[in-house]
Amino acid sequence: MLIIQLSRCWGPLGKRCPSSQCASKRGKFASRCKCSAGWTALADCIFDAPGLDRTRSVTDAYLFISSSISLLSLIKPQLDANVQEAIYRNILAYDKVFPLRCYGNNSFIHYLNGHFQNFSEFLTLKDTILQIPSNQLLEVLNSINPSELADLLSRPGFIDDNKILIRLLTYYRSVQNLVTFIDDFNQKSQDSQLTDDNRAAILEVLWFHFTTVLSDLNDTDVEEWLNVRLQPYLLFITTDLLASNNTLTIQCLPYRKM
Known part of the structure; x- marks a missing residue:
């Protein structure tokens, strides 16, 4: 399910475009380029909380976001600093919709580290x-x-x-x-x-x-x-x-x- 959503967000995975297209034709090409604009567009699409809310239950939406964060966390070293920051900001924006989702009286620090994963360094x-x-x-x-x-x-x-x-x-x-x-x-x-x-x-x-x-x-x-x-x-x-x-x-x- 996650891969299907990523494909919808990003188009054909692995497709590369000339850097000039990434820089000058955001929108049509940026979402399909392996460059900063492409990664940012991907993150924005994944964390489209209102869209998730319309099509999934709260629990399904949270599980999808958690899986997405795990995937993005794994590839974090490959992303430039601006894209990493954009992903972190998207996580915060999603948390405003569902504050402390699935937190239950355990250590809040463990919750933060598990939720933000490698992006917790921006906290x-x-x-x-x-x-x-x-x-x-x-x-x-x-x-x-x-x-x-x-x-x-x-x-x-x-x-x-x-x-x-x-x-x-x-x-x-x-x-x-x-x-x-x-x-x-x-x-x-x-x-x-x-x-x-x-x-x-x-x-x-x-x-x-x-x-x-x-x-x-x-x-x-x-x-x-x-x-x-x-x-x-x-x-x-x-x-x-x-x-x-x-x-x-x-x-x-x-x-x-x-």
């Missing part, structure tokens, strides 16, 4: 969060263990929206162990080229957590927080954080610890 924080319906956010975050989240956020270039990062970590601390996450993340993100804004956003969440639990910490714990856990971020502390209600309401003894 960003904003694209990832936009796939999750707001009423399922806590459920999804609860499925991600601290090590998995550290892996995801430490991918080079993954963090592309600091407001979303703050929101994510704020929600995450309510369902998972934030301390385990940040210890793991600090090790994995040493070479991930975090921006100053990234570090400031992370500090905002960590500082709130630290000042909340400070009164329960012993001297060794406080030293670990200040000299190890928060160390990569303290350069970006602001007067707003120091003058926040959380900080100003700390009792004298724990404040001296800090």
